[in-house]
Amino acid sequence: MKAIDQLREDPTQRVKIGVTDLDGVLRAKYISAEKLLSALDKGFGFCNVIFGWDIADQVYPDPLPDPGFADALASIDPDTIRQIPWEDALPFFLGDFRNDEGVAGAACPRSLLRRIVQRAEDLGFTARFGPEYEWFTYRETPDSLTRPAPPRPLTPGMFGYSGLRTSQHASFHRDLFDQLRSFGVQLEGLHTETGPGVLEAAVSHRPALEAADRAALLKLGVKEISYRHGFVSSFMAKPSASLPGCGGHMHQSLWRDGENVFYDPSAEGGMSKLLRHYIAGQLLFLPDIMPMFAPTVNSYKRYTEGSWAATRANWGEENRTVALRYIPGDGAATRLETRVPGADANPYLAIAAVLAAGLYGIEHELPLEMDAVRGSSYDQAIGNRLPKHLGQAAQAMRQSARVNSLFGAAFCDHFVRSRLLEWERFLGAVTDWEKERYFEQI
Template sequence: MQATLDWLREHSASHVKVAVTDIDGILRAKYISREKLTGTLEHGFGFCNVVFGWDGQDTVYGNHVADAGFADASARLVPESRRTIPWENDLPFFLADFRDDEGPAGAACPRSLLHRVVVKAEGMGFTARFGPEYEWFAYRETPATAARKGYRNLRPLSPGMFGYSGLRTAQQAGLMQDLFDKLAAFGIELEGLHTETGPGVLEAAIAHREAMEAADRAVLFKQGVKELAYQHGLVASFMAKPSADLPGCGGHLHQSLWRGEQNIFHDPGGRHGMSTVMEQYVAGQIALLPSLMPFFAPNVNSYKRYVPGSWAATRANWGIDNRTTALRVIPGGASATRLETRVPGADANPYLAIAAALAAGLYGIENELALDQDPVRGSAYDQTIGEPLPVHLGGAAGAMRTPEVADLFGQNFVDHFLRTREWEWQRYLGAVTDWEVGRYFELA
């Protein structure tokens, strides 16, 4: 605590910003005074537990998810998350979580869930490292103009299908510079940044870090991109599939397990340079992937990505450097051999996506699962290797109610999380879409 207080004394701000992440991965933040922060560091602070009792539109869940009294939950600052926000005059910032809360927030907190999975990995002798990468659409709109247009016919940052474009990035040199430099000053170093296929689509790879730090940076990366986009007169969207005619937005996870400076995934004598531990880790993800989909695809729209030819997997399968599979094994030598889990969308909660990938991999190691599924060669869309993945949120939520999932993540968390997903699915089933009206209004 003393180091944090000393750090704060270096800043003249009268207040700091603190934030927690809700079940949907949305950052919920508030400002507190410097004076209040001192007690907060030692004893925690109250944060209304409604953040786990309402959906992304601030509608209170109607299926007994919320605490009817909306009490304060016990939040604790995470001292190691401290940083300053360059685009808010270097305002001091902290993340918080609810790992010490004994109520609904403690059971539901995504960051606390990942903490428990990381502790398990450490107990097995592993340090997990993750490198998330994200795709997103940028539009020449404001939140107000996009809403007025009903989120239709939005003007993209750039026209055309132009992946890896040197022209488009040069046209937006100021934005590219800010994304690299200001995010780095915010404690989020990028390894790469480029245009993707689709009008106004960008992709960034975040430097790999230990699992919790990687998840923190992923959450703050998405928030930072959105806030920097506002400064450039843009709106950034990490929606999984904003257009039926364009590829969607992935949130892929590169990962590996380490002991000290040794990458445990690498074995020069193993199949494709994979160690036995890595094969078991991959086998664990294959076994559990169909029942973990709500972690990777949490929204109704998420499942629109999983169609043949979309660069998103449709089955629980794997391959060597194959981008059409769910799991892409990358034989990168002693330092870079890793697994890329390509299923998560950009809309997934980073804490939950990383927790799911890591827990499933550890499950494979614990149970010494054999990687007996053949690797996919060529297009996975033309083959039937691997169990099909759920095609909608309702089916995915149903598939998640298994003893294995409850054992991995705790019955209290799973119950809370699945009620929120079932709520989302029921809200969708109750909506009348433009497609339905156009198809049935006159002819039915």
């Protein structure tokens, strides 16, 4: 690679590398080009504490996965090289722990997705994904967010698809579109969504691992570009009880020999037999893999009727109230949209869960016995209800032998334990709601 050769010419220059933890947080550091060139061949050490603490850097209680917090073996993926335009074109690489034999290798989300992608390739498929994210942008800084007042949205009002609001902050929206493209994250579209300061971006579809990389870097890029404009952007699933939440929807298709296997022009609605199996697999697993789509306590507050978020494991054609939206088209455009993941989901885990469940349906030729939902899903009791909270979802995942076989016991044990700890920490917290409701009256 030309860029790698340039690093060899000046091994003293700085580069940035990042790995993703269970919560989808990009943990990064600067290293010298000399260190990176050595690590390309033999890997490098990265403290495995990133899989032994939570999103707030609080270490998991005993028993720890590794009380000594040793270095895990991280591997750099040279294909992920790009430049960070807002850091003077600084070279950047993504890594993972695919060669580590300890806790990091078992827990690493990117490594899990690599294994699922290999499973698809073993079946003769190339999986392509187009992530789609919503987020809130505020007129705040990290410092100002510490004050007790509510955060101020970038713009007021419910202005979905607004030409006015995008023009109002044209330089910000221009930088989002152009600098993300320079960062190797091409957007198909960017627009305002319903709600004050809400934006949505669709990332162009790519092979599954690359799509997940771009999704992770989209979230990082949006936040860093926002900082440079004096704003803060949040991908929290439900930052306001009175407004719709933020989705992290996954558009997907499977390809073989250059053909979209979801499309069959001779079938009803153009829906191939393989696609029907694929949907059936996702419907089967949906209630038990929810922590991979909704990983936080806040995630589950997004799943309310009339909120554009699914509340049941169901499907429909061109229906945005269901969990799985079939989008018919020609051989290029036919696809499935999994609408369950929130914007707070780790993209590697969300894509791994979607793909693994769909492939299970194909491998086992599961019949799609559920009828498509017509009209509002909220008015019909079609499909199993999705879990109501993180504790319920994590227990369902823990008790599912099918899920263990799909992702491996080592990953499931570690991931579910992390979600249950998150739930337990929430149960021990005293919230403003409790104080307002009980403090004086009781």
